[in-house]
Amino acid sequence: MDRADQYWAEVFHVERAELRRPGVHFTYVDEPRAGIYVLQLDETVRVRAPMRRRADVDGIRIETALDGAVWRAALADSDPVVLGPAAHYLAGEDIPSSREARVPSIDEVRRMTERIPPEEVEESGVLDPDVDRFGLWAAGTLAALSSLSPWVGGRTDVGLLVAPGFRGRGLGRRVAAMALNAATRRSGIARWRCREENAASVAIALGFGLQPYARNLGIRL
Incomplete structure (x- = not known):
């Protein structure tokens, strides 16, 4: 798990000790063509998104962060393709x-x-x-x-x-x-x-x- 935590800390540009701080946290990158990635670790949700979409992303709450319908509505102008939610196992x-x-x-x-x-x-x-x-x-x-x-x-x-x-x-x-x-x-x-519904x-x-x-x-x- 330590190796996985270190990987995600680098993805979200935070120190590993901060990775699992409870709440919703946003990392914005200067990559106009980047997609959006949402990761939930226990009581922590981290979102990585391009800076140009900040106004659409800032309003996401922990309760809806993995709800595809919420993201489709927030990003409707870009015709988003939503993959997941998926579960990770190690x-x-x-x-x-x-x-x-x-x-x-x-x-x-x-x-x-x-x-x-x-x-x-x-x-x-x-x-x-x-x-x-x-x-x-x-x-x-x-x-x-x-x-x-x-x-x-x-x-x-x-x-x-x-x-x-x-x-x-x-x-x-x-x-x-x-x-x-x-x-x-x-x-x-x-x-x-795998997708969570894939029993x-x-x-x-x-x-x-x-x-x-x-x-x-x-x-x-």
């Missing part, structure tokens, strides 16, 4: 994996993602550049995919995607273990993020014994 110990990791080709990944709603693909991060990917196949078809994107200590941010026709078979847990094992073995930490993903995180850490909302302008 692994700080090695997660065992019973299968040897196999790496899918990018063509296989693209064929798989064509069958899945774009918003699910985007949030999983499996098509992002600079990621490690791990796959499981069923009947010769890529059925489940996990990925590791850059975060604390290297590639430690876990993404997960299972093709609709293969869900409910435990493939998500098996392929997730590959990514978690790789991250914790190499870097000693892994982060798991299957939450169950996987808790089943691995990952530690609840934070909640977030991301807004693209």
Whole structure:
């Protein structure tokens, strides 16, 4: 948790000892094209936003900071894309994996993602550049995919995607273990993020014994 706290302290330009000070706190950056990021840590909410949106952001309260509808109304002129709210979980110990990791080709990944709603693909991060990917196949078809994107200590941010026709078979847990094992073995930490209403993903995180850490909302302008 200390490593994660240090990371977020740098994101919000505060000392680590100040990161969890209760209340709502705003960090404004001189990056006109930046989006808005909201992070809740227990009784603390931190908001990072471009300076040009300060008038719209200053009125956000702790009770509504992770309410997508409130942000859509406040930023209606920019047609915002709101992602989340999502839950964060951390692994700080090695997660065992019973299968040897196999790496899918990018063509296989693209064929798989064509069958899945774009918003699910985007949030999983499996098509992002600079990621490690791990796959499981069923009947010769890529059925489940996990990925590791850059975060604390290297590639430690876990993404997960299972093709609709293969869900409910435990493939998500098996392929997730590959990514978690790789991250914790190499870097000693892994982060798991998922939409809070995604009960299957939450169950996987808790089943691995990952530690609840934070909640977030991301807004693209």
